[in-house]
Amino acid sequence: MEADLQIKFPAALIIFIGSYFPLSLILIAQDYNYDMVTSSICNIITSNNCIIPFNNGYYTITFFIVCLLCFLISLGALSTIKPKTPVNITQSKYIPAELMSYTLPYIVSFMSIDYQETGKFVGLLVFLCWIFLITFRSGQLILNPLLIVFGWRLYEIKYTFPGDGNERTAKTLSKSPLQPGERYNQSIIQDIMIIKSNQKP
Structure with missing residues (x-):
């Protein structure tokens, strides 16, 4: 039986x-200065008078780059997982992703959030911190609905280990449809089972 890997802070x-x-x-779309759509694009290498077409370009672009880098790192880390422990699946049920807690910040983003309105912006950061702590402590952090775009799906399965008849239940992320009666290789990260494909014969 494989040990449950815990995600570090x-x-x-x-x-x-x-x-x-x-x-x-x-946020970057909301912050864009659409009055500059028809303006010519300047060459930042040869010109000293370039104007970034954002109302709060420093904060907007920084937040965008940080999120993009973190997202690419997350995908890269997930791709390096090599499930090795075999399990026999006895039941499998697809679970639609729980989107409420994930979509709340998006709803908040349309409530006239402005980087220059310090109170609202700090309030959004506090809100995101609470969501982070809740998802981290609950062990559900890896259940990112954004992974659906890249082919990952969430299942609830019942399974047994080879040679062990005790049936267990787990939530599973998989890029392949999980079929009862099949054997798969898996790894467990913070109570979530990761399955990528059937076990090779």
Whole structure:
């Protein structure tokens, strides 16, 4: 039986920030100065008078880059997982992702959040901190609905280990449809089972 790998705080923070990459896109779109759409694009190498077409370019672009880097790191880390422990699946049920806690910050982003309104911006950061702590402590951090875009799906399965008839239940992330009666290789990260494909014969 494989040990349950626990996500360290820095890695958890990277996963959480990366999961809100779409939010950074929304904020950057809201902050864009659309009066400059028809303006010519200047060459930042040869010109000293370039104007960034954002109302708060420093904060907007920084948040976007940080979210993008964290998201790419998260995908890269997930791709390096090599499930090795075999399990026999006896039952499998697809679970639609729970989106409420994930989408709340997106709803907040449309409530006239402005980087220059310090109170509202700090309030959004406090709100995100609470969501992070809740998801981190509950062990659900890796259940990022954004992974759906990249082919990952959440299942609830019943399974047994080879040679052990005790049936167990787990939530599972998998890129392949999970079929009862099949054997798969898995790894467990913070109570969430990761399955990538059937066990090779």
